[in-house]
Amino acid sequence: MPLEADLHLHTLASGHAYSTVKEMVLAAKEKGLKMIALTDHGPRMPGGPHLYHFTNLAALPRVMEGIEVLRGVEANILDANGTLDLPDSVLQDLDIVLAGLHRGTGFDGASSEEYTKAAIEALKHPRVHLIVHPGNPEFPIDLERLVLAAAGLGKALEINNSSLSISRPGSLPRCRQLARLAKRYGVWIAINSDAHVYTSVGDFSKGLELAWEAGIGEGQILNLTVSRVKGYLKGHGVSLD
Secondary structure (H helix, E strand, O other): OOOOEEEEEOOHHHOOOOOOHHHHHHHHHHHOOOEEEEOOEOOOOOOOOOHHHHHOHHHOOOEEOOEEEEEEEEEEEOOOOOOEOOOHHHHOOOOEEEEEOOOOOOOOOOOHHHHHHHHHHHHHOOOOOEEOOOOOOOOOOOHHHHHHHHHHHOOEEEEEHHHHOOOOOOOHHHHHHHHHHHHHHOOEEEEEOOEOOHHHOOOOHHHHHHHHHHOOOHHHEHHHOHHHHHHHHHHOOOOOO
């Protein structure tokens, strides 16, 4: 089953990715996608973009090569209070905000309790739409508590295809647990490529396989259609019209 949107992509601006905006857009077109989100890392990521990168995203066309382009960020969660590395004054002007835990951004070596609290507090932020790669074993979040929080907030969690292929070794068992909990509690799931090069745009294969294995159906996948993504974002205060 094809998904219409890939909501987690990185360009050269992230510092450790390898393709331009145009290359990512053209790859999306070739794969038959209808929407992408450009979500370069927040400024606390080593080698990441300056704050100006995000304040200038308004320069990007809304549609490129027939592909709808969302202006976003993969913000870094910096502490147990869920503090993000972009101020609210910038977040409020973005179309989509992903938040995640990353090594080297100042929050290494904490406890499972601290990481769980951090992810839940970030999810409570009114401008955060999605917690990314929560199955990463390097940050051992209590997944059931996170899923229950997402259910209560009507927020989405990610099955990250890259975590099941080239990044974050050892993620499969925890991603499998996440998928089963998401199915049990009816939480929105976004299956994203997390592409750092144009050849990976729209690669959902392993994520979809895991979702089907857990019994997650089409009705629970956020990025199944563009209209569903837009409806979800509108429900959380973002209008793309």
